Amino acid sequence: MAATFAPADPLPLSRRLLLPSRLPATPLLRHRRPRLVAMAAEPGGENSKPRVLVAEKLGRGGVDLLKGLADVDCAYNLSPEELRAKIGLCDALIVRSGTKVDRDVFEASGGSSGAPGSGSTMWTSPPPPNMAAEHGIALLTAMARNIARSDASMKSGKWERNKYVGVSLVGKTLAILGFGKVGSEVARRAKGLGLHVIAHDPYAAADRAHAIGVDLVTFDEAIARADFISLHMPLTPSTSKILNDEAFAKMKKGVRIINVARGGVLDEEALVKALDSGVVAQAALDVFTKEPPSADNKLVLHEKVTATPHLGASTVEAQEEVAIEIAEAVLGALKGELASTSVNAPMVPAEVLSELTPFVLGRLVVQLVAGGSGVKSVKVTYTIAITRGDLDTRLLRAMITKGLIEPISDVHVNIVNADFTAKQRGIRITEERILLDGHSPFD
Ligand SMILES: NC(=O)c1ccc[n+]([C@@H]2O[C@H](COP(=O)([O-])OP(=O)(O)OC[C@H]3O[C@@H](n4cnc5c(N)ncnc54)[C@H](O)[C@@H]3O)[C@@H](O)[C@H]2O)c1
Numbered sequence: 001m002a003a004t005f006a007p008a009d010p011l012p013l014s015r016r017l018l019l020p021s022r023l024p025a026t027p028l029l030r031h032r033r034p035r036l037v038a039m040a041a042e043p044g045g046e047n048s049k050p051r052v053l054v055a056e057k058l059g060r061g062g063v064d065l066l067k068g069l070a071d072v073d074c075a076y077n078l079s080p081e082e083l084r085a086k087i088g089l090c091d092a093l094i095v096r097s098g099t100k101v102d103r104d105v106f107e108a109s110g111g112s113s114g115a116p117g118s119g120s121t122m123w124t125s126p127p128p129p130n131m132a133a134e135h136g137i138a139l140l141t142a143m144a145r146n147i148a149r150s151d152a153s154m155k156s157g158k159w160e161r162n163k164y165v166g167v168s169l170v171g172k173t174l175a176i177l178g179f180g181k182v183g184s185e186v187a188r189r190a191k192g193l194g195l196h197v198i199a200h201d202p203y204a205a206a207d208r209a210h211a212i213g214v215d216l217v218t219f220d221e222a223i224a225r226a227d228f229i230s231l232h233m234p235l236t237p238s239t240s241k242i243l244n245d246e247a248f249a250k251m252k253k254g255v256r257i258i259n260v261a262r263g264g265v266l267d268e269e270a271l272v273k274a275l276d277s278g279v280v281a282q283a284a285l286d287v288f289t290k291e292p293p294s295a296d297n298k299l300v301l302h303e304k305v306t307a308t309p310h311l312g313a314s315t316v317e318a319q320e321e322v323a324i325e326i327a328e329a330v331l332g333a334l335k336g337e338l339a340s341t342s343v344n345a346p347m348v349p350a351e352v353l354s355e356l357t358p359f360v361l362g363r364l365v366v367q368l369v370a371g372g373s374g375v376k377s378v379k380v381t382y383t384i385a386i387t388r389g390d391l392d393t394r395l396l397r398a399m400i401t402k403g404l405i406e407p408i409s410d411v412h413v414n415i416v417n418a419d420f421t422a423k424q425r426g427i428r429i430t431e432e433r434i435l436l437d438g439h440s441p442f443d
């Protein structure tokens with residue numbers, strides 16, 4: 001779930017980031033009108049209420065919270081044109097994964113100040129990973145025991161005990177591809193079902209996997225040994241269609257695939273072929289390359305496929321939790337606060353970048369060092385002039401975290417969420433300052 005906003009208080013950003021005060025605000029920041037602050041100053045009670053557009057179903061608790069402070073417009077199934085037209089009149093937009101908030105939508109956003117393109121900030125509130133993990137396990141067990149098809153058969157008046165003989169889980173091998181928040185929760189649950197769990201994740205720490213009894217293996221080994229393969233990586237250029245013809249050819253005949261990650265991580269045409277040839281015995285899919293899929297989507301219609309319409313986060317509890325979280329982020333922003341879940345708060349203003357150019361290399365180096373294995377601890381040594389001893393290093397820490405996490409995840413790291421994100425991933429960044437009496441070596 002995500003919310004976009006006009007910035008409440010753009011000019012004092014340099015204070016919020018504790019940047020050196022002599023640095024001017026960037027032109028980018030200056031043209032971002034402080035829409036919410038201006039609204040608060042508007043006379044006329046009723047009219048000064050901010051407007052929030054809720055474009056996809058939001059938990060009741062979140063809507064009620066918003067209504068306390070804003071005019072809330074719940075309008076679902078908007079076409080892109082309708083969304084662009086409406087967002088121009090709103091101060092905040094709340095969407096779920098079904099709505100594309102693209103450049104056109106951002107540019108059309110104007111808020112009640114009526115200044116299109118005045119700039120927006122975006123927050124996300126990911127659902128608790130347990131929810132997608134529970135759904136992955138539900139799909140795995142339902143697929144193995146033909147629950148959906150045998151239920152449909154009974155509802156059509158049949159009693160087909162021989163047709164719907166399932167397969168056991170106990171003693172089988174489950175390969176988890178992507179051992180992050182959801183993947184590791186699936187692993188815990190699968191172990192309880194008697195499955196032997198292996199995982200492939202080039203960036204996961206082996207000790208974290210071992211702690212829950214999971215061996216990290218190579219991609220080829222994972223797909224070759226598995227009876228079940230469950231996908232839990234983000235969709236990135238390197239994971240796009242990672243399960244393709246070549247990968248299916250390396251799998252055991254009769255393997256079963258579960259996907260609650262993103263449709264694009266598997267090649268849908270290749271999966272249809274693998275199902276038809278029997279290489280893949282069954283698949284259970286919650287996500288599709290195009291959502292909703294077309295009515296004639298071969299996977300949805302395939303008799304060996306159990307399909308659900310992107311329900312991974314759809315439990316009553318998760319919906320309430322994220323609705324309240326996102327409503328609080330929205331209300332906080334209306335009061336001028338920055339939430340740690342902001343995904344596009346400015347990373348580094350241009351002037352600061354030039355000030356910090358020697359250090360910016362840090363991000364690149366971190367990526368190089370990260371190579372293929374999980375980095376868990378980074379030590380940064382700053383050699384700086386004594387006059388700059390109070391340099392606020394959060395920007396640099398954020399760049400390091402960004403360099404480590406963004407290439408392998410769909411999390412957007414910025415100055416606001418960087419420390420939180422690093423902590424959440426178990427990455428420890430320590431800093432040491434060597435103060436020089438004279439100039440810094442970079443002057
Ligand atoms: N169906 C749903 O409703 C639903 C709900 C929640 C999350 N999701 C999706 O599930 C996926 C996982 O979410 P998460 O919260 O666990 O993310 P996460 O960032 O915590 O974990 C992703 C893991 O994938 C790993 N990874 C990256 N590239 C890889 C590669 N090439 N091979 C193997 N592993 C790789 C990363 O190192 C990371 O550990 C995401 O795609 C997310 O969008 C779907």
Ligand SMILES: O=C(O)[C@H](O)COP(=O)(O)O
Nearest residue numbers: 001096097098127313314
């Ligand atoms: O899959 C996702 O990105 C979300 O975690 C769940 O999306 P939803 O709010 O549209 O269910």
